[in-house]
Amino acid sequence: MKNLVLTLLLAVFTVGTVAAQKINWVTLEEAMELQKKKPKKIMIDMYTVWCGPCKMLDKNTFQNKDVVDYVNKNYYAVKFNAEGNDIVKFRGKEYTNPNYDPAKASRRNNAHQLTRLFGITAYPTIVYLDEKGEVIAPIKGYQKPDQIELYLKMFATDDYKELTDQQAFSDYYLAFKPEFKS
Template identity: 65%
Template sequence: MKKTIFILLIAVFTSVSINAQKINWVDFEQALALQKKNPKKIMMDVYTNWCGPCKMLDKNTFQNKEVVDYINEHYYAVKFNGEGDDVVDYKTNSFTNPNYNPANANRRNSAHELTRYLQVSAYPTIVFFDDKGDVIAPIRGYQKPSQLELYLKMFKQDHHKNIKTQEEFNAYYKAFVSNFKD
């Protein structure tokens, strides 16, 4: 009997993990190339290996079905290690991390040149790009699904273009009704 229950539990957990929604992550250069064929905005998760809130964002927000479905439909999603050693070509520049130390791969390391270029000063930061690959805004810190929803929809619908002041953003924020469950 115990063996049967154990096998059933394994089957259930395996089924849950197989059926779990996943964001279709691509690298930044792929996202920029995809934009040329099918214009969409880009959402870049700038993280580090050592960052606790980054892991929470992955576990809680980027596993949320509503978040996953919305991002996959309306954005190209990019994961970028803000202290990694990738070479990234963007806007006629090649960005590297010349001070990267492989011994610190899972600890604090040197910030990547692209991280600095995008003005990322905290992890996690989600950087939004328009459908031409230009930066819209970096959003710093951990975001629950309902918090991220505001930015996903605001940038997707270009509402940010009509917001010129902090007061206008505050009014937009107060009027926004979230449909995503945390």
């Protein structure tokens, strides 16, 4: 009986821990609506189903407690399949994937119109938007927790507005001390 109780307690604790370490993903439309009530920056994970580094980002970075906590507090997080078939309304326009091929749903497909809008040329790319839905920057590539921390904090605090050239960014980068644990 004791073993059953311990097993159940462990299961509840484990489920609670896993649930606590999830990013609150919403759609782009939901994020824009939420901004009307409580303005925050938006972080869009532009991924594809076939992309290995995208899967690593999900597993290693987007489940990291420090990343999850920081993103949930400071951003509206959007996960978007950049080669999917979603219809998205953004800033008064509708975006689709007119050349989407359902037969290629689990492999390389045609790019969604949002990828052109945000200037996506590689996957994964995380697009950061300000509180008005304007693009701050698309950041390409896989990032570990201590690497994404720089961008999450730089954009959330508006420090990026002071970085007017490459040298200013280099100085910021060199002075940055990551606190997220990998």
